[in-house]
Amino acid sequence: MSACTWSGQSGINPSDDLLDFLRRLPDMDIDAYLEAASKPLPECFRINTLKLPEERVKNLLKDRGWSFVKIPWARFGYKLMSGPESGLGRSMEHMLGLIYVQGPVSMLPAEVLEPKPGTAVLDLCASPGSKSTQLAQLMNNEGILVCNDISATRIKPLVANLQRCGVINVIIVQSDGRLFRNWCKEQFDNVLVDAPCSSLGILSKDWSAANRYSEKLSRRISRLQQSLLISAYDCLKPGGLLVYSTCTIHPLENEWVVTHLLDERSDAKLLPVSGNGLKSRKPLEEWAGVKFSSEIKNCFKCYPHDNDAEGFFIAKIKKEM
Amino acid sequence: MKGVLTEEEKKKVEELLENQYGISNALKNYVAIVSGENRIRITHKDVLEFSWKLKGVVNIGLYIAKLAENEVSLSIEGTQLFSGLIRKNIINLTIDEAEKWMRGETLRIENVSNSRYVVAKFDDIFLGTGRVGKDGLIYPQIPKNRLTAQNLRSAENL
DSSP states (O other): OOOOOOOOOOOOOOOOOHHHHHTTTTOHHHHHHHHTSSOOOOOEEEETTTTTTHHHHHHHHHTTOOOOEETTTSSSEEHHHHHHHOOOOGGGHTTSSSSSEOTTTGHHHHHHHHHOOEEEEEEEETTOOHHHHHHHTTTTTEEEEEESSSSSSHHHHHHHHHHHOOSSSSEESSOOOOGGGGTTTTEEEEEEEEEEOOTTTOOTTTTHHHOOHHHHHHHHHHHHHHHHHHHHHHEEEEEEEEEEEEOOOTTTTTTTHHHHHHHHHEEEEEOOOOOOOOOOOOOOSEEEEEOOOOGGSSSEOOHHHHHHHHEEEEEEEEEEO | OEEOOHHHHHHHHHHHHHHHEEESSSTTEEEEEGGGGEEEEEOOOHHHHHHHHHHEEESEEEEEEEETTTEEOOOOOHHHTTTTTTOSEEEOOOHHHHHHHHHTTEEEEEOSOOOSEEEETTTTEEEEEEEEEEEEEEEOOOOOOOOSSSSSSSSOOO
16 A cells, blocks of 8 residues: 555555554554554653752642643653643743653653662763653762763753753763773663664654654664664673663564574573553564564563553663672 | 862862852862863762763763853852852842743842842742843843743853
8 A cells, every 4th residue: 555545544644664564563553553643742741859859849830830740650750731831841940950841651761770879870872861861860960870972963952951950970971882882891780772763653753753764774773773782781780770762663673672682691681661550562572574582571662552652662671690 | 270170279169159159168079170161060079080981071060150250150050059058149039030030031130239140049949140230230141042932132151
């Protein structure tokens, strides 16, 4: 079927490549997926307790006309219900760093990693800093937080967001994450790899990702992700924890990448990930003739239409002592 | 001053902070680094030491203040970090004034001291530093990318 003849209800026209991929996913409801992609993401935010106590910021927001409800899977996360027309992203609270506007499911990887104050933590693909600032908050500005990104352009928003959130214990690095293991072997208690991906879980935010998609692109990104994950894993201390996450639904960028790590590093073990109230589904055991690790069932996976939010994949990996 | 400050250099900055804002021992628990454009950043000693292992370091710690001609202006984060220690040159704003401040609009406040810089707050929320102009107006030092509305005034890019 060509893009022009797709008869779904969403009113958007996916490319042939994307449709072909979606049809090959055994658990995919294409109409529901495209419908979710046609709707905006819910507006959510995190209260930044590095600046003021959570209750103080809640009261300030309420006094200024915002109403919101708690997100169960993120300690300081809230979903906006109503408020002034100007929006949260241009509010005084945002500009002062009292809150951080962030996708709801995007708050889960840092919660899964759960870094403790005083530890050494690496965020390997850090820009624009949503998860970095969340990690700093969970660490209470104590310990060492290294935030890396390869792109000079992407470093700028990272620097700005870490500043706005008042992060003191941070080192911002611009380097190729694949090389990080060369100078930081076994240096970190926790590592987050929120990998660059085809972004098929956030089409409602960026439909251009759908137009860019091709199987070739996913294969190329997958090779990059595999190298990043190996490098990140080698930076972990024995006994340390790593979280690998993407905002895509492609098995080549998710299940396959994690399986590759388990094949390459015998001391890597997958731990179960709980969505804490988020609807999730079982990762695939095999796809396109490739069989994935039997441990892959421990990973978290959701499609955009599961929660009317982002689609995400999250793996929690422990390096055994 | 440039790079990681010695104890003596830290003392000089602390003296400026004490004189201008009444902040005592501001840098006691931190290492301080002066980077480009005389910006003072602070972090912890173990963070600085860890950075020596890394390649491609762009920035370390939090930007808290800018040195200029024997004076120091605090960044928004500087005023928030030292909120409990600031004793003088504070102006208390109403919510409407705070909103204007965050839009980068100048304010006319009565009975402002003759200091060149003042710290603004609304309730317990610190909003950064403003420069007191010769015209008696206060010019908020809000970076452009943190103004709640653009094109109102070309704010000084801190």
